[in-house]
Amino acid sequence: MVGCLAHARRKFTEALQALPESAKTTHVKAKEGLAFCNQLFAIERELKDASPEERYKKRLERSQPILDAFSAWLREQTPRVLPKSALGQAIKYCRNQWDRLVVFLEDGRLEIDNNRAERSIKPFVIGRKNWMFSNTAKGANSSAIIYSIVETAKENGLNPFNYLKYLFEQLPNMDMTDKPKLDQLLPWSPSIPAECRVPNKTK
Incomplete structure (x- = not known):
C-alpha cells in the first residue's frame, strides 16, 4: 500500500498554524519537518513529464537521501516533543506510516500522494x-x-x-x-x- 505524503505535509502545516509565534523552538522544528516534505514535492514537480523509468532512477538519486535524512530527523525529534501536541502528532503520523510513505520509490508509476x-x-x-x-x-x-x-x-x-x-x-x-x-x-x-x-x- 502506498502512503500519502500530502497528508504528512498537511500535518506539519497544521502544526505550524497551531503554534503561537512565541514558541520559537517548536516553530522552527515544525518548519524543518515541512521543509523535508516540500523538497520531495519539488522533485516530483520537476519529474512530472519524465517516463516511469526516469522517474524511478531520479527518485533513488534525489529523493532517497532526503527521505533518509527525514527519517533520522523524525527519530531525533520524537523524544523532544510533546506526543499530544500538533507537532508531536505530525511526527507520530510520519513514523507510523513510514513504510507506506516510502513505497513510491519502488516504481516510477506510483504517486507520491493520493x-x-x-x-x-x-x-x-x-x-x-x-x-x-x-x-x-x-x-x-x-x-x-x-x-x-x-x-x-x-x-x-x-x-x-x-x-x-x-x-x-x-x-x-x-x-x-x-x-x-x-x-x-x-x-x-x-x-x-x-x-x-x-x-x-x-x-
Missing part, C-alpha cells in the same frame, strides 16, 4: 445523498464496481460511456473463464478500439 485518487472520488462524496438507493450491501457493492470501472476508464484515456457500451456488447458473447480474452477488455489493454478512446488523450 490527491488524484481523492479527486476521482470527490463527485461521489459530494453526491452521497443521491446514493441512498443503495440500501443493501449488494447494491452498494454493485455501485462501487461501476464507479471503479468508470474512473479507471477515465484514467486510461477512455470515454466511459463508449467503453461501457463496448463491454456490454462483448461480455455476453465471451467465455468468462477465458482470462486472456477478458484481459483484452481491461481499460489499459491496447486491444480497446479507437472509438472508446478520448481524442488526443494518452494513457
Whole structure:
C-alpha cells in the first residue's frame, strides 16, 4: 500500500498554524519537518513529464537521501516533543506510516500522494445523498464496481460511456473463464478500439 505524503505535509502545516509565534523552538522544528516534505514535492514537480523509468532512477538519486535524512530527523525529534501536541502528532503520523510513505520509490508509476485518487472520488462524496438507493450491501457493492470501472476508464484515456457500451456488447458473447480474452477488455489493454478512446488523450 502506498502512503500519502500530502497528508504528512498537511500535518506539519497544521502544526505550524497551531503554534503561537512565541514558541520559537517548536516553530522552527515544525518548519524543518515541512521543509523535508516540500523538497520531495519539488522533485516530483520537476519529474512530472519524465517516463516511469526516469522517474524511478531520479527518485533513488534525489529523493532517497532526503527521505533518509527525514527519517533520522523524525527519530531525533520524537523524544523532544510533546506526543499530544500538533507537532508531536505530525511526527507520530510520519513514523507510523513510514513504510507506506516510502513505497513510491519502488516504481516510477506510483504517486507520491493520493490527491488524484481523492479527486476521482470527490463527485461521489459530494453526491452521497443521491446514493441512498443503495440500501443493501449488494447494491452498494454493485455501485462501487461501476464507479471503479468508470474512473479507471477515465484514467486510461477512455470515454466511459463508449467503453461501457463496448463491454456490454462483448461480455455476453465471451467465455468468462477465458482470462486472456477478458484481459483484452481491461481499460489499459491496447486491444480497446479507437472509438472508446478520448481524442488526443494518452494513457
